[in-house]
Ligand code: SF4
C-alpha cells in the first residue's frame with residue numbers, strides 16, 4: 129500500500145529520514161508526463177481533516193453526511209481513542225474514488241495529505257523526541273514515485289505556497305491540538321456520547337451546524353450575533369467554533385458561559 133500520509137509512518141522510519149526545515153531544498157516534480165502518473169492514487173491511506181471534508185463535500189455539492197456515507201470509512205483499532213475518517217478506496221480497483229483519467233477530479237479541493245506529498249511533517253511527539261521539540265519535515269520516498277527523478281527544485285516554503293497549504297494550516301493545527309489532547313491519553317473511558325459529539329463536530333459539519341441553529345443552543349450559550357452569523361455561512365468559522373465546543377463539552381475547559389437571560393428564565397421555572 130502506498131502511503132501519502134505521514135501520520136501512518138512509524139517513528140523509527142521518520143527518525144531515519146533527513147530532517148528538513150522551511151528553507152531546506154528538495155527535487156520533485158509531479159506532472160502528467162511522469163510514467164507513474166496516477167499510480168499513487170491507488171490503495172492509499174488518506175486520513176481526512178475537518179477542513180478536507182468541508183472542502184470536498186462543497187466541491188461535490190453534497191452534505192457532509194452524504195459525503196461521509198459514500199466516500200469514507202472509519203477504521204477500528206484498539207489504540208484509537210477517538211474516531212478518525214479515511215477516504216474509502218474503490219472495492220474492486222482500490223483506486224481513490226476521485227481518480228479520473230486526467231488525474232485528480234477534485235484537484236482544487238484535494239485533501240491536505242495529497243497536497244503535502246512528498247513532504248511529511250513530524251507530530252509534536254516526534255518533534256519532541258527527535259528534534260528537541262522543533263517541528264521538522266521529511267521526504268516520503270516511495271519506489272513507485274518517479275517525481276524525485278525530475279529536475280525541478282523547491283524549498284519546503286515554496287512547496288507550501290505552490291500547494292496552497294496555508295489555507296489548511298491554521299485549522300489543521302487546531303485539529304491536531306484537539307485530536308492529540310491529553311484527555312484522550314489519560315481518560316480511562318470515554319462515554320460514547322462524547323465520541324458521537326466528536327464525530328459530528330469534526331466530520332459531519334452540516335449536521336453540527338443544524339444542531340446549533342435548530343436547537344436551543346444559542347438561547348442557552350452566550351455567542352455574539354456577529355460570530356453566530358459567521359458560523360451560519362462560513363465553514364472555517366464553524367469548524368473553529370466546533371473545536372472550542374469540544375474543548376468545553378469533552379475536555380471541560382471553561383470556554384462557554386450560559387446566557388444571563390436563560391439563567392433568569394431557568395430560575396423562574398424553578399420557582
Ligand atoms: S484525492 Fe485526488 S490526489 Fe488525493 S488520492 Fe484521490 S485522486 Fe489522488
Ligand code: SF4
Pocket residue numbers: 157158159162164165166167168169245272273274275276
Ligand atoms: S510523481 Fe509521485 S506523486 Fe506524482 S503521480 Fe507519480 S507517484 Fe504520484
